[in-house]
Amino acid sequence: MNQIKLTLPGEKDYFTQEAFKTLRTNLQFCGQDVRTIMFTSVGENEGKSTVTLNLAKSFSDLGKRVLVIDADMRKSVMAGRNTDATNPKGLSEVLNGLAKLEDVVCQGENTTVFVLFAGQYPPNPVELLSGKYFTELMTLAKEKFDYVIVDTPPLGRVVDAAVIAPNCDGAVLLIGHNKVPYHAAQEVVNQIRKSDCKMLGVVRNNSSVNTHTYYHHHAKKDKTENEMA
Numbered sequence: 001m002n003q004i005k006l007t008l009p010g011e012k013d014y015f016t017q018e019a020f021k022t023l024r025t026n027l028q029f030c031g032q033d034v035r036t037i038m039f040t041s042v043g044e045n046e047g048k049s050t051v052t053l054n055l056a057k058s059f060s061d062l063g064k065r066v067l068v069i070d071a072d073m074r075k076s077v078m079a080g081r082n083t084d085a086t087n088p089k090g091l092s093e094v095l096n097g098l099a100k101l102e103d104v105v106c107q108g109e110n111t112t113v114f115v116l117f118a119g120q121y122p123p124n125p126v127e128l129l130s131g132k133y134f135t136e137l138m139t140l141a142k143e144k145f146d147y148v149i150v151d152t153p154p155l156g157r158v159v160d161a162a163v164i165a166p167n168c169d170g171a172v173l174l175i176g177h178n179k180v181p182y183h184a185a186q187e188v189v190n191q192i193r194k195s196d197c198k199m200l201g202v203v204r205n206n207s208s209v210n211t212h213t214y215y216h217h218h219a220k221k222d223k224t225e226n227e228m229a
């Protein structure tokens, strides 16, 4: 198994980690059948990759085996930014039949976080995600891991996450604070609801914290909050 070093923004910050524990707990309360969960957003840079990796680490702290699938085959920066992997093979190679999951999956050092990177940019990401090989991959992943967290491209920009949704038990919409028009978020939710995938709730990322209460008096400005439906 390929070992990688994970670099997670906020991993040393107490309040950030508490927020991820709350998110983890809320997801566990969504039910035992909710084990494949996709994260999407309206626009870019709202924090999907940061949140999926931190959440995976949080599940791993409980001893859960978690697979993060980087399904942003168009412009993923996860491998270079959050790990020390260089040009790793991943999802696009698996879906093209050029590699098997077990050969390309990487394990975060000293964790039970596993990552399937996006792999090389394919010309046809939507076709690859719509095909039977993605469904087969998700079925296999669900057998082998306790949780599968899928980091998708923003559904307000490209359709990929809508194609991924029918293969997931649940979806979470991530909202970067004060950035997202209500109607745009509603459209994304409607699109997810068209598939069998359950809309689990919303995570608000980068929200400012009121620093006047006792518990929050050391809180940093960047914090993740969440509210599950």
Ligand SMILES: Nc1ncnc2c1ncn2[C@@H]1O[C@H](COP(=O)(O)OP(=O)(O)OP(=O)(O)O)[C@@H](O)[C@H]1O
Pocket: 009, 010, 041, 043, 044, 045, 046, 047, 048, 049, 050, 051, 072, 153, 154, 205, 206, 222, 223, 224
């Ligand atoms: N809670 C947070 N605390 C600190 N930094 C954060 C947080 N969330 C996101 N960031 C930073 O914001 C930037 C964008 O985050 P990220 O790449 O996770 O967003 P994304 O939604 O995956 O973007 P894309 O749509 O391009 O895939 C990164 O530099 C990341 O380190």
Ligand SMILES: [Mg+2]
Pocket: 048, 049, 050, 072, 151
């Ligand atoms: Mg991302």
